[in-house]
Amino acid sequence: MQIKSQKIISGILVIIGLIIIGSIVVWAPVCKGILELKSGNMTHMKCYYTGQASILLSIVLIVAAIESVLTKTKKPWTFIAIGIMLLVVTYGSTIGIGICMKDTMDCHKTAAWIRGGGVVTTICGLISLFMGERRKL
Template identity: 70%
Template sequence: MQKKFSKILSGILVLVGFIIIGSILIWSPVCKNMMELASGNMSHMRCYYTGQASILLSIVLIVAGIESFLTNSRKPWTFITIGIMFLVVTFGSKLGIGVCMKETMRCNITATWIRIGGIVTMICGLISLFKEEEKEIIKINIAS
């Protein structure tokens, strides 16, 4: 039962990673427009960088989920998951890189997808952290 539970959590993490990437690239893409700086140079908007960073961290999450699924281990990725998704959740806020200030921009919808994925992932990581491991009983035979 424990291995099945671990595989379910790993599958959820991989799915969330793909959902975050899909939201950024497909159904709710971030702005790719450039803005002109006071110096005359052109630069991407903040939401573009939030999207790029979220994609990279989601790829790490997917790899960690696949590794956990294949090895039936959940301890290495539990802390990675919590840390990565804490970063992803804060990217769309004033604590992180942020998104466009206008509420009507599509990148605010993308930030919502990122936050939801981050919250689900952090919940999975916390469940994995506090779920008791099955303890194996090792019998030692002492020959007298």
């Protein structure tokens, strides 16, 4: 039962990672705006960098989940899942990289997908962390 539950949780984490990547790239992409700096140079808005960091962390999450299925272990990927998604959840806030200030910008939809995926992943990581074999006395 333990190994079956780990496979289910790993499958959920792979799906969440793909959903986060899909939301950033396909159905809720971040703003395409470019900022002009005082020097005259152009740069992406901070939501672009939030999206890029979230994609990279989602890839790490997917790889860690696949690795846990192949090696039939839950640690350290459990901690990786919790840590990565806590980071991803904070990206849309003032703690992390952040997103655009205007509520009408597209990146707020992306941030909602990222936060939702982060919450589900953190819950899966915590379930996996506390799901252990019962000791026989």
